[in-house]
Amino acid sequence: MMYFCLICHAPYNPVVSWQHVLTLRKPDILCEKCRRAFLLISGEICESCGRPFQHLDSSYRQGSLCIDCIRWQENEDWKDVLTKNRSVYLYNDFMKEVVSLWKFRGDYAMVKAFQDDFSCIFFQHFDDTFLLVPIPLSAERLYERGFNQAKALAELLNLPIHDILTRHHHEKQSKKSRRERLQTENLFQLAEPISLANRRIVLIDDIYTTGTTLRHAAKVLLEAGALSVSSFTLARG
Amino acid sequence: MRFIIENNRLIPEPLAKERWEEAMPINCFEHLPSFPIYPHFSFSAELLSFLEGKQLLLDELPFPIELLQAHYEQGYIRYEKGITKTTKGYRCERCGNGEAHFFASFFCARCQQRCTYCRKCITMGRVSGCTPLIVSCIPVKGQTYDNALHWHGTLSSGQQSAAEAVVQAIEHNEQLLVWAVCGAGKTEVLFPGINRALQLGKRVCIATPRMDVVLELAPRLKQAFPHLPVIALYGGSEDRGKTAPLVISTTHQLLRFYKAFDVMIIDEVDAFPYSVEPMLQYAVEKARKDPSSVIYLTATPNRKWQQDVKEGKLKAVTIPARYHGFPLPVPAFEWCGNWSKAVKKQSLPRNVLAWIHERLVGGKQAFLFVPNIELLEKIVAILKKLDAKIEGVHAEDPARKEKVAAFRKGELPLLVTTTILERGVTVPNIDVAVLGAEDRIFTEGALVQIAGRVGRSAQYPSGDVRFFHYGKTKEMIAAKQHIERMNKEAAKRGLLNTK
Numbered sequence: 001m002m003y004f005c006l007i008c009h010a011p012y013n014p015v016v017s018w019q020h021v022l023t024l025r026k027p028d029i030l031c032e033k034c035r036r037a038f039l040l041i042s043g044e045i046c047e048s049c050g051r052p053f054q055h056l057d058s059s060y061r062q063g064s065l066c067i068d069c070i071r072w073q074e075n076e077d078w079k080d081v082l083t084k085n086r087s088v089y090l091y092n093d094f095m096k097e098v099v100s101l102w103k104f105r106g107d108y109a110m111v112k113a114f115q116d117d118f119s120c121i122f123f124q125h126f127d128d129t130f131l132l133v134p135i136p137l138s139a140e141r142l143y144e145r146g147f148n149q150a151k152a153l154a155e156l157l158n159l160p161i162h163d164i165l166t167r168h169h170h171e172k173q174s175k176k177s178r179r180e181r182l183q184t185e186n187l188f189q190l191a192e193p194i195s196l197a198n199r200r201i202v203l204i205d206d207i208y209t210t211g212t213t214l215r216h217a218a219k220v221l222l223e224a225g226a227l228s229v230s231s232f233t234l235a236r237g
Numbered sequence: 238m239r240f241i242i243e244n245n246r247l248i249p250e251p252l253a254k255e256r257w258e259e260a261m262p263i264n265c266f267e268h269l270p271s272f273p274i275y276p277h278f279s280f281s282a283e284l285l286s287f288l289e290g291k292q293l294l295l296d297e298l299p300f301p302i303e304l305l306q307a308h309y310e311q312g313y314i315r316y317e318k319g320i321t322k323t324t325k326g327y328r329c330e331r332c333g334n335g336e337a338h339f340f341a342s343f344f345c346a347r348c349q350q351r352c353t354y355c356r357k358c359i360t361m362g363r364v365s366g367c368t369p370l371i372v373s374c375i376p377v378k379g380q381t382y383d384n385a386l387h388w389h390g391t392l393s394s395g396q397q398s399a400a401e402a403v404v405q406a407i408e409h410n411e412q413l414l415v416w417a418v419c420g421a422g423k424t425e426v427l428f429p430g431i432n433r434a435l436q437l438g439k440r441v442c443i444a445t446p447r448m449d450v451v452l453e454l455a456p457r458l459k460q461a462f463p464h465l466p467v468i469a470l471y472g473g474s475e476d477r478g479k480t481a482p483l484v485i486s487t488t489h490q491l492l493r494f495y496k497a498f499d500v501m502i503i504d505e506v507d508a509f510p511y512s513v514e515p516m517l518q519y520a521v522e523k524a525r526k527d528p529s530s531v532i533y534l535t536a537t538p539n540r541k542w543q544q545d546v547k548e549g550k551l552k553a554v555t556i557p558a559r560y561h562g563f564p565l566p567v568p569a570f571e572w573c574g575n576w577s578k579a580v581k582k583q584s585l586p587r588n589v590l591a592w593i594h595e596r597l598v599g600g601k602q603a604f605l606f607v608p609n610i611e612l613l614e615k616i617v618a619i620l621k622k623l624d625a626k627i628e629g630v631h632a633e634d635p636a637r638k639e640k641v642a643a644f645r646k647g648e649l650p651l652l653v654t655t656t657i658l659e660r661g662v663t664v665p666n667i668d669v670a671v672l673g674a675e676d677r678i679f680t681e682g683a684l685v686q687i688a689g690r691v692g693r694s695a696q697y698p699s700g701d702v703r704f705f706h707y708g709k710t711k712e713m714i715a716a717k718q719h720i721e722r723m724n725k726e727a728a729k730r731g732l733l734n735t736k
Contacts, residue, residue, distance in 0.1 A: 004338045101359070101360070105359050105360055105362070105363065106354075106359065106362075106363040107341075107356055107359045107363075108341060108343035108354070109341035109343070109356060143346055143347055144296075145346070146343070146345050146346050146347050146352075146365070147344065147345070147346055148346075152343075
């Protein structure tokens with residue numbers, strides 16, 4: 001059978017080892033070259049937001065936290081809103097291209113390329129007692145894209161998904177500066193009034209950039225009684 | 238977008254007053270009704286001009302759905318299916334893809350069901366089962382331009398006869414292959430033909446597989462036709478959405494056109510990826526009007542093209558001589574033993590090293606072509622011991638542009654390269670060698686193009702072309718014969734300088 005790489009579409013010979021035969025694991029859907037281009041976050045990271053310290057100037061770091069997280073903690077409104085964030089891949093040029101093709105061009109099928117790593121890393125930091133909440137899109141954006149990328153990621157985990165948030169339509173986040181993002185009013189609300197008493201929650205999203213979106217969502221969930229809100233994203237910008 | 242059918246007409250879901258629960262994706266309808274043009278309708282000139290000669294997605298049309306629907310009901314536009322079902326699976330009507338591994342499906346928020354989409358042309362916006370393609374029913378009309386050409390150069394006699402053949406083909410809506418050697422000056426050959434087309438009110442498109450060729454051609458054509466609207470289309474181009482009597486486009490951007498051109502000129506027909514991608518063939522067929530002419534330009538037609546010409550299936554005209562009238566340098570073959578074994582031992586065959594040494598000492602710049610990136614890196618490491626300024630380039634080299642620019646400026650004595658530099662790069666006064674000319678990547682076409690790098694300028698019309706090999710191949714022999722045949726024909730037709 002002929003295999004074509006899910007990303008570069010080139011024909012390739014999948015590496016099949018004894019492990020695949022014994023565990024019935026499927027061979028990789030990516031060619032070796034594309035697979036190698038995904039870089040998992042490893043080594044020392046910011047305890048709070050999961051940002052890798054490697055290649056980060058030491059002036060952006062204080063102890064186990066990065067400067068950005070310290071700033072969040074110094075702000076009365078946002079202190080401890082997000083318990084922690086963990087991310088799977090470095091947001092390098094390759095990753096940016098892949099995410100753009102997947103999310104903006106709308107090549108849904110690319111999500112399968114993330115499956116193994118996304119699931120594996122998730123269970124290193126969280127477990128099935130957490131409530132899985134994907135970051136929603138506004139109705140307008142959802143129609144435009146055809147699918148919600150955060151939900152597509154959540155579906156990779158084979159756990160129940162709780163679509164309990166909705167989002168107002170607003171101009172694109174990526175066009176705003178950090179300051180503007182901080183000042184915008186909360187875009188999220190609960191889809192219906194529910195109590196989240198004593199529940200620990202993991203928000204799922206594609207990219208953690210400044211962490212503002214995730215904190216806005218977390219705030220709504222905390223106000224509904226959640227015990228804690230963490231987040232898990234595909235990449236750390 | 239979902240639709241309902243009411244009184245034998247399609248109604249988009251947001252405009253349906255009732256029965257919206259029956260709405261279905263467009264590919265679920267067996268037959269899509271369309272209407273004759275109602276002449277008294279006060280149409281939107283803006284919409285029709287935007288859509289002229291195009292086949293677009295709703296997302297690409299900055300007009301409200303109500304306006305589109307009115308034009309549909311009055312017969313001015315048509316809805317078409319983006320994806321159709323076939324006996325084997327699916328077919329993308331925009332790009333012609335029918336290969337199963339280029340389709341995927343997802344739960345679509347637009348049609349609220351599983352929806353199949355084409356992954357092949359996804360960079361142009363997603364076409365899925367519920368995607369309508371919007372087409373104008375008004376035939377594209379051209380405007381006549383009487384004296385658009387303001388070019389004061391002269392054509393060589395080889396160029397002149399080819400230019401006349403191009404004019405003929407355009408006047409009679411015929412197909413023509415212009416087989417012009419590297420350095421013949423094929424762009425100028427098009428000028429009289431394009432001028433004639435404009436006089437006849439024909440629309441012209443020059444399509445090429447590569448964006449850098451679009452960027453190089455556009456200013457030259459704008460200069461030759463200074464008062465004519467000319468647009469250049471490529472990914473990210475600012476001319477998107479515009480129309481003009483002369484369009485220069487990558488083959489990808491051509492996918493948005495529909496029965497738009499009376500003259501299709503396809504540059505470098507043999508260049509990757511045109512010849513291997515049926516999508517681009519599909520794009521050309523869709524974008525041209527019926528009838529229309531197609532002019533193919535190439536220096537290196539593949540065997541199939543050459544065969545078709547021989548059998549008289551395809552009209553062709555050759556320009557066997559360069560514009561400066563000097564013959565093409567003929568490659569010399571030189572056996573160099575098991576060179577890959579030598580590379581493993583961090584060395585190169587003695588005669589190859591001697592060739593390079595001669596160039597370094599004599600101060601003549603040269604390209605050394607090698608079969609692949611892996612070898613390139615090893616060979617560059619070996620050669621850097623001879624001269625640290627020797628560099629290597631390949632397709633994925635981020636410093637590619639800088640290195641080529643440095644070579645042009647004469648800062649690098651030798652550039653080791655993969656086949657990426659086989660086309661387009663013109664540096665005066667250089668020699669060229671191929672190491673491992675027997676490798677499969679060096680086809681007749683590639684070798685002819687490589688040899689074509691030498692002797693391009695009138696000041697330095699000759700140079701050395703050396704194919705180092707470990708066993709001659711048919712491709713090598715065919716390349717040499719190809720070049721010799723062209724020189725012979727040029728001499729016979731009196732196109733060479735006689736001194």
